[in-house]
Amino acid sequence: DTLSVAIYNLDLSPATFFIKDMGYYFSAVTDGHAELISGTKEKILKGLLRVQDLKVLDDYLGDCSISSTYDKDSSRLMLDVDLDDGTRPVTGFYSLKDRILDLHTVFPKFKLKYLMPIFKGTLVDMEGTADSKIHFQLIKGKIPVLNGTARIEDFATTVSATRARYWFSADIDLKDNHISTPRGIVRDMDGNTAVLSGFFYSYNF
Numbered sequence: 001d002t003l004s005v006a007i008y009n010l011d012l013s014p015a016t017f018f019i020k021d022m023g024y025y026f027s028a029v030t031d032g033h034a035e036l037i038s039g040t041k042e043k044i045l046k047g048l049l050r051v052q053d054l055k056v057l058d059d060y061l062g063d064c065s066i067s068s069t070y071d072k073d074s075s076r077l078m079l080d081v082d083l084d085d086g087t088r089p090v091t092g093f094y095s096l097k098d099r100i101l102d103l104h105t106v107f108p109k110f111k112l113k114y115l116m117p118i119f120k121g122t123l124v125d126m127e128g129t130a131d132s133k134i135h136f137q138l139i140k141g142k143i144p145v146l147n148g149t150a151r152i153e154d155f156a157t158t159v160s161a162t163r164a165r166y167w168f169s170a171d172i173d174l175k176d177n178h179i180s181t182p183r184g185i186v187r188d189m190d191g192n193t194a195v196l197s198g199f200f201y202s203y204n205f
Contacts, residue, residue, distance in 0.1 A: 003036040007049065023117025028054040046070050046077065057114065079103070092136075099140035107132045112155050121160055128155035134174065148174045152184075165189050170196070177201060 013027040034047030046068045054061045065082045075097040081090035092103035113126040134148035150172040158165045170184030180199035187193050 005034045005036070005047075007032050007034070012051070023120065024057065026054065026056045028052060057117075059111065059113075101136075101138040103136040105132070105134045105136065107134075110150075112152070123157045124160050125158045125165075126156070128168075129153060130155075130172075143177075146174045146177055150174070168196075 008031055010030050011027075012030055013025075016025045016027075019025070028051050030049050030051050032047060032049035034049070048068075049066045050063065051066060052063045054064065063084050067080050067082070069078045070076075071078055071093075074093075074095070076093040076095050079090070079092050079094065080088055082088050087106075089107055090103060090105050092101070094101050108131050109129045110132050112128045112130055116124065116126045130150045130152045132148065132150040134146060134150070136144060136146055138144045152168065152170050152172060155168045156165065157168075165188070167187040168184060170181040173180050173182075178199060178201050180197075182197055184196040185193060186196050
């Protein structure tokens with residue numbers, strides 16, 4: 001059985017409900033089509049959605065297309081996100097057989113201010129970008145696993161408790177949720193400079 005759905009100017013902003021506790025909000029409208037194919041053991045959702053006027057934290061990001069196609073030989077739902085400039089920042093698949101979500105992301109100018117809600121007011125007024133290439137994998141019943149690299153250029157933020165502002169540049173390595181930087185440069189408002197190296201591991205990604 002196949003259920004086909006056509007979508008016209010659907011407001012996506014109510015979906016903010018699912019992420020508002022994390023401090024995030026967004027707005028957009030979408031057009032497109034989707035098909036839900038019901039088999040004996042699995043349900044397949046495929047289609048093409050056009051997301052327009054996407055805003056995240058009041059930052060206008062423009063339009064993108066989200067497509068999904070089904071590869072019968074591998075029992076995988078293939079996923080792609082394409083931007084209007086011709087780039088494809090997200091590609092990957094969902095394995096219906098193994099229940100694995102596997103995504104590769106490439107963001108040459110990821111805006112670090114999108115991380116601000118994570119720090120819940122401890123760090124504010126974030127600026128700067130990161131050139132990131134991240135592999136995200138989620139296996140059913142396990143925590144997500146991150147691998148990849150990121151180059152941070154002139155990340156600036158203010159510590160809300162002291163109102164001191166700092167600038168930070170570094171190369172970041174991610175290996176199985178182990179985040180490390182062999183050499184980072186930190187500057188303060190008085191021009192003082194420090195070299196920072198260290199690592200962080202999270203069980204909660």
